[in-house]
Amino acid sequence: MKIVSLAGSNRGEKGTSASLVNYLAQRLLKHGVSVASHYSIHMYRQPHRIDAFLNELKESELLIISAPIYVDLLPSPLIHVLEEIRDRMGPKGLEGRKLLAIIHSGYPEPQQRRPSLGMCRCFGREMSMEWWGGLSFGGTSPISGQPLEAMGGMTKGIRSVLDQTAEKAVKGGLTGVEALVLQDRSTIPVPPWMVRLMMNAMIRKDARKGGVKDLRARPFGV
Amino acid sequence: MKALVLNAFPASEKHSEAESILKSLLIKKGWQYDIYTLRDMEIKPCASCGNCAVRTPGQCSRGDGMKDILAGWVRSGLVIFLTPISFGGYHSELKKVIDRILPLKNAYFTVYRGELHHENRYKPMPSLLAIGTLGEENGEEREDFRYLTERNAVNMLIEDRYAVAVITENDGPADMEDHIAKALEEVG
């Protein structure tokens, strides 16, 4: 099986999106399947790179999009690449190829990730692809490009979902998926009010240490 | 009252008259407006550096046209998006601006409607009107677009001060005016 991944973070290889899809790629490799990695931010900055990506995409069976939420939706450079694929390949350009999406965000609630999952599925439909479902992960900011294994117990739930997904993908267990979301996990085990309390105390302390006087400053007046 | 209009239409947009229809409706309602035509602006992608939250609160390290948009945003009563609907969401041209609005938030967390969010740096934040154009009618994309705008309103902590208008292939100028006027009535 030929697989292509597209990581949608503006931080490219240094982002959490890369950590997630790299982990899945390692698992797939254990099953004898390799993944060719691509990054939307590089294609956005150097548009000629899109050509090579499209050529690989044409030859592939599965596209895995791994992307963060930036203000409720996929980052702009990733949307740009999806628009380019549609405009250059046309509505049936990827007919029969499979699409799997890994969508993750800083906040834990699943509804934060729904518009981006919907956007990926809609892209797949427009391209006549087969939807293999979406994985939805919350509380991913601390991962910040590190290998998932290095984060210990915090990423245990996410790793377990990715392990299962790799197995299902190679065994054909993701065919005929109707659901927008296959599985949802958050790394944050405590309620929002407690996160707020803990995070705000930490933010205040860090600001004091860094000599930042007013985190609520309003440079535009008003 | 002032409105900030972000026009993300490409030069080839079939419903480009939506902009002039919007302008005349705004004038009729006594609004002043500033329009930014995004395809003519060089706006860099967010560097995701976090500086605007913790190192230089409220200030983005990237020097480009975003500074004027952000300054206009906080002085407006209404922000209006004009965008082709891409896969049920915003076009990348509009999204490049939205990805850069983090300086309008501060680093502190708040709980809003039971969800975690960041506090607004400026209060009150303007209401939101999203006008999207669709090639052909598509119920799923229409609903996704509406839901995305609702999510933005939650993220911006602006209660229910948002409205959505969707323009489709078969809409002529009179239909467009009707859809935009109705949505404007809801927020303006």
Ligand SMILES: Cc1cc2nc3c(=O)[nH]c(=O)nc-3n(C[C@H](O)[C@H](O)[C@H](O)COP(=O)(O)O)c2cc1C
């Ligand atoms: C510009 C920007 C906007 C963000 N907006 C949201 C948001 O609306 N909701 C959310 O849950 N997380 C939001 N986040 C947090 C990211 O989704 C989170 O940190 C993610 O792990 C980043 O992944 P990456 O390293 O692959 O870019 C935002 C981050 C950035 C940089």
